[in-house]
Amino acid sequence: MEPGPPGDSGPAEPGPCVSGLGDTDPAASASWLSRAGAETRRGWPTVAAVLPAGGSGERMGVPTPKQFCPILERPLISYTLQALERVPWIKDIVVSVTGENMGTMNDIIQRYQHKHISLVEAGVTRHRSIFNGLKALADQSNAKLSKPEVVIIHDAVRPFVEEDVLLKVVTAAKEHGAAGAIRPLVSTVISPSANGCLDCSLDRDRYRASEMPQAFLFDVIYGAYQQCSEYDLEYGTECLQLALKYGHTKARLVEGSADLWKVTYKRDLYAAESIIKERTSKQIYIVMDRKDREEHIGVLLEEMLKNEVNNVKFTSGALCHVGRDLQPILSKQCYNFVCVNVMTSDFQETQELLNILKESNLSMLYPVVVISQI
Numbered sequence: 352m353e354p355g356p357p358g359d360s361g362p363a364e365p366g367p368c369v370s371g372l373g374d375t376d377p378a379a380s381a382s383w384l385s386r387a388g389a390e391t392r393r394g395w396p397t398v399a400a401v402l403p404a405g406g407s408g409e410r411m412g413v414p415t416p417k418q419f420c421p422i423l424e425r426p427l428i429s430y431t432l433q434a435l436e437r438v439p440w441i442k443d444i445v446v447s448v449t450g451e452n453m454g455t456m457n458d459i460i461q462r463y464q465h466k467h468i469s470l471v472e473a474g475v476t477r478h479r480s481i482f483n484g485l486k487a488l489a490d491q492s493n494a495k496l497s498k499p500e501v502v503i504i505h506d507a508v509r510p511f512v513e514e515d516v517l518l519k520v521v522t523a524a525k526e527h528g529a530a531g532a533i534r535p536l537v538s539t540v541i542s543p544s545a546n547g548c549l550d551c552s553l554d555r556d557r558y559r560a561s562e563m564p565q566a567f568l569f570d571v572i573y574g575a576y577q578q579c580s581e582y583d584l585e586y587g588t589e590c591l592q593l594a595l596k597y598g599h600t601k602a603r604l605v606e607g608s609a610d611l612w613k614v615t616y617k618r619d620l621y622a623a624e625s626i627i628k629e630r631t632s633k634q635i636y637i638v639m640d641r642k643d644r645e646e647h648i649g650v651l652l653e654e655m656l657k658n659e660v661n662n663v664k665f666t667s668g669a670l671c672h673v674g675r676d677l678q679p680i681l682s683k684q685c686y687n688f689v690c691v692n693v694m695t696s697d698f699q700e701t702q703e704l705l706n707i708l709k710e711s712n713l714s715m716l717y718p719v720v721v722i723s724q725i
């Protein structure tokens with residue numbers, strides 16, 4: 352299947368969405384997208400992703416596995432899926448889920464209209480869950496999936512993965528066989544001795560935290576999982592290490608952004624919520640009821656807001672028609688809405704637009720602002 356145009360595969364879903372515009376300049380983001388498109392044409396590899404989502408989230412300390420915990424009414428895993436689905440060159444996304452959570456996962460896929468997702472049974476450890484995902488991609492009898500040239504492995508509980516880092520790890524994996532995102536260490540790593548005293552401490556500048564996403568030539572990582580020991584599958588935590596030990600492949604390390612961290616503790620849910628709110632607050636949609644843009648208060652507002660927020664979009668025309676035109680946008684993106692009404696003191700059209708927004712079933716983070724110049 353050929354990847355669609357940029358943004359073609361985003362889900363239509365109620366609940367806020369994360370566009371990834373928080374840290375990235377929209378122009379830069381667009382250039383990554385078009386670059387990806389260009390590379391697709393020039394023999395960009397086939398790419399699939401495996402998302403381990405079979406953990407119980409013990410450290411979170413709540414009964415619901417953390418990947419299903421709601422953030423602003425939407426399950427955490429849905430944000431991660433959305434982030435991957437936005438990338439047009441990722442063909443398939445295989446998610447490992449426990450048998451008891453298959454129903455929950457299917458409901459999420461349906462409710463948030465996720466696309467290109469295949470579910471496989473998780474294993475009792477993360478490595479086993481990943482291995483099951485890889486097996487599904489390698490299984491030639493599975494008509495729905497095909498073996499990709501490069502596979503991305505990404506934790507279901509890291510929702511803020513951007514296309515640029517995915518592109519970097521895939522590019523590096525194609526060249527080096529394996530690649531992974533890293534971050535500087537926040538604290539020094541020490542080794543305690545058996546009696547609880549300091550054995551040694553590591554030089555922080557020489558070490559890095561291994562994060563996700565990681566990417567591999569499929570044959571390298573699948574071969575490594577096929578050869579690795581039961582001990583590795585039971586206690587291992589690092590896919591790059593498997594590629595090194597069994598695939599003799601030295602992974603290329605790529606600097607990742609701070610937002611790649613793994614939601615692990617309860618406080619991480621609050622941090623994720625505030626990142627989503629912050630990103631959404633930087634997306635504003637101005638709707639005005641006049642096509643002639645000269646000296647319109649909406650145009651002035653657009654100019655002013657462009658300096659303040661990352662993503663200001665503008666549309667004009669009879670408000671109710673504009674509302675209908677908004678449907679495709681609403682399905683992929685979440686904005687704050689400012690409706691500017693200058694043509695008539697009759698709020699009927701504005702009300703119609705508000706109804707359309709209401710019926711779209713998006714949970715707005717901020718109230719829709721209506722400005723009337725009359």
Ligand SMILES: Nc1ccn([C@@H]2O[C@H](COP(=O)(O)OP(=O)(O)OP(=O)(O)O)[C@@H](O)[C@H]2O)c(=O)n1
Nearest residue numbers: 403404405406407408409410475476477480507
């Ligand atoms: N048997 C397992 C264990 C973990 N994971 C997944 O691996 C990712 C990273 O693991 P981690 O953060 O350790 O998740 P949990 O094992 O759920 O957390 P905890 O260690 O606190 O129980 C998560 O998406 C988790 O769902 C998995 O697919 N299968």
Ligand SMILES: O=C(CO)[C@H](O)[C@H](O)COP(=O)(O)O
Nearest residue numbers: 477506561562563588589590
């Ligand atoms: O960051 C990672 C390095 O590949 C993994 O997400 C991490 O190792 C998972 O380990 P655990 O399940 O023990 O948290």
